[in-house]
Amino acid sequence: MSTTTYPVRVDGALDDRLNRWLWLVKWVLVIPHLFVLAVLWIAFVLLSCAAFFAILFTGRYPRGIFDFNVGVLRWTWRVQFYAYGALGTDKYPPFTLHDVPGYPAHLEIAYPEHLSRGLVLVKWWLLAIPHYLVVGFFLGGGTWFAVQTDRQGWNSGLVGLLVLIGAVVLLFSGRYPRPVFDLVLGMDRWALRVAAYAGLMVDQYPPFRLDMGGHDPGTTKLDQPPPENHPRPVAPSPSPSPSREPELRMSAGRTIALVVGTVVSLASLLGLTVGGALVWLDQARRDSAGFVTSDKVTLSTSGYALTSEKLTIDAGAASVPHRWFGDARVRVRAVSGSPVFVGLAATTDVRRYLAGVGYTTVKAVGPNTTTYDDHAGTTPSTVPTELRIWRVQASGPGEQTITWPIENGDWTLVVMPADGSKELSVRADVGATAPGLQWLWIGILTSSGVFLLLGTLTVALAVVRQPKPGPSTLPTTPGPPVE
Template sequence: MSTTTYPVRVDGALDDRLNRWLWLVKWVLVIPHLFVLAVLWIAFALVSFVAFFAILFTGRYPRGIFDFNVGVMRWTWRVQFYSYGALGTDKYPPFTLREVPDYPAHLEVKYPEHLSRGLVLVKWWLLAIPHYIVVGFFVGTGTWFATQADDRAWAWSGGLVGLLVLIAAIILLFTGRYPRSVFDLVLGMNRWALRVAAYAGLMVDQYPPFRLDMGGDDPGTTRLHEPLPPSTRPAGPPPSSTPPAGAPSPGSAPRMSAGRIVALVLGVVVTLASVVGLTVGGALAWLDEGRRDSAGFVTSGQVAMSTSGYALTSERFTIDVGATTVPRSWFGDARLRVASTGGAPVFVGLARSADVATYLAGVGYTTVKAIGPNNTTYDDHAGGAPSTGPTALHIWRVQASGPGEQTITWPVENGDWTLVVMAADGSGNVSVRADVGATAPALEWAWIVVLASAGVTLVLGLLLVVLAVVRPPKAGPSPLQAPPSARVE
């Protein structure tokens, strides 16, 4: 047993009898926990940011934030122990941040009275790097490769813990028992990872030991809440082992009321929806700020397109905007820029779809179905050469032709439209590079509103979750306090 103590204690007691088959469906059973933990870890990151500055300026970790963050780690460890981080128990994890004495997995972190103001600047990103490498190999970012004869490489990225737990699960399936040596090794690696998590979470200043403390009971720490030895207990008769009526059973997890369960579910849903909103808002902000050119157009990347026929056309697109739906001013102007890859004069035009269909009837041309950075799909139409060059027609809403890059710009207008790109003289084998853009004046307001709304709902969702899991349940009468009628005067 190690004589060196560490202020993070991680324990796990392997069940004597584990169900052979239950581990096959635990990934479904833990889904409610995963949703809640996703929200709790967002809150963990946000309040850790607050704790960082509190430690930097005061040298103290705010006790309320500390207890909350330890609770998140404790909840996570119970779920890992139940599921594929250890598969050490079939007892379903409780929904609580608190320590549950009768659950077989435990995590405790000793509260530090003082923390170094200097270390807080470097320990979580610089000093912990060697441990990150080890932990990555243990629990998830390490990769194992197997190469077959045809030179295809298959990768396993579940980490050594995941691999060992899988082996133990297969043995459990066929023999009905979990190999104790494998369990002790898995617990040691999880213990290492959780010590590093507490260090990186700024909860301790002591550098995590490079030591694999195996076994269910943590041999590398002292127990943080040891019961008093008999010689130091107060004099008097031993307390009764039977709690009074109405008091919660010792060692049992506090039950959540219906209101707290509703708040928890609603908070998780609202928070996850806000994360989607933040993602959408961030994408819109990137479009507005990162893809808008000096002319004010939000522009796509250039795409190469070609056909052996006489024209490239877009699919028919329908525009229906106005005062009764969405104001036309929200869309602004659209733009298409085209340049021939061979340097020949090129034509680009926009016309009503019916007029384009009449012009290209019997002509060999290609419709661009979908455009991708590495894959553009086409629909070819058989036919001959057009009887008239495109520049001689009067069907175009806007048009441009000539050598070099040609640009057409048009205001968004209701109707069915088709874009057409051809050689200026109507010849075949058209090959061009093109990009599209739009002024989209409403885009800036859109991402500001989406991000602001998502931020408000994120705070609301986190608040609901924190209130649901942190607020203590209603306590019954204290077992140490006799009712007034029973007091001895």
């Protein structure tokens, strides 16, 4: 019974002699690679999204994208083999996506002639979950490529611990322990197989098997090893056949169109999400008076007043367009039912009034906690209702409401006991009419829908399979001349 070969091959040859000290500074030496890999992985993610649509529509992984993504995995593996993914060599990794025969770390993935259109929908997130758990244990969380490309030191997983042990042994003995290296390579190999599967490059489910050692046994027939020192049979050269290259490779223009279409489609989906959130805000949070209103929160102070932070409004014009921004509203009610004052004034006037007064500034209001900044001081010299600084004000028992047209300036809200006494606890909410909100979500949803249609059409046109050449277009081999 032959062992089924897996299409992802990962090899790494341990150097016979490693420098005892070099591993201490490899995190610095690989920084140039990390910068390049950061850019390459952004491209990897975008191109994988493009490949997703290509597989979904055609059942094929575009060859140009496939070769690039394999190159990114190969580059990443070389860097990690040199650095803290294995510490297997002191030979500096080359800056290339191609395989380098003379380098001790290699990665190859067999190009799939056909991929399942159904599996592409679930394998990278649902079917791969068991492997993600295993790889997370090996590497300390996340997938191999996500973890390894953005760290300059050790990860917190089992691989990082074993590599550290190997590095300490190397420091004192001058040799990297082979059993540790073989185990680390097995874990790295497992992670790279999962990376290829999650990257949509293979349909074969990664084996739950720890193939240890530098030479990958998972891509060979274990029961039929070639005899030592025996030359491999050379297969006869196949007869010339029509080239399938036009079906497997995409032109640069189609690849660019595929990437652009995918990016536009994903951005459009984000726009649809934002537009949907604005629809909910406009429809679900707007009360009968026409104000989009927040939830009520409880605010309190042991001083004489509650104030907001400085509210700066700058629409870049002489006045804020009322038809877009509308009116703002604040409603407060003292928890004790005692008379309460609420007012809005210019920030400079509020600071002048509360200079030397004990009050509290509300810094941030969260779903569970509210952050305050307390200011020590004494009693205010004047009750707030006697001042003439307020843009709008209201005071009395029960709920007090102030409403004003939104306008440019630096403003501060002030809530106080109406009689200027100490300590206050109120329930409050804020709202705005925001008449432009409806036009905003209509515009976002409409434009996002149009761009989604254009992006999807671009992807479809880029990945549609070219028609096979007919018999009359096939290359022919000239026969012997007819006598």
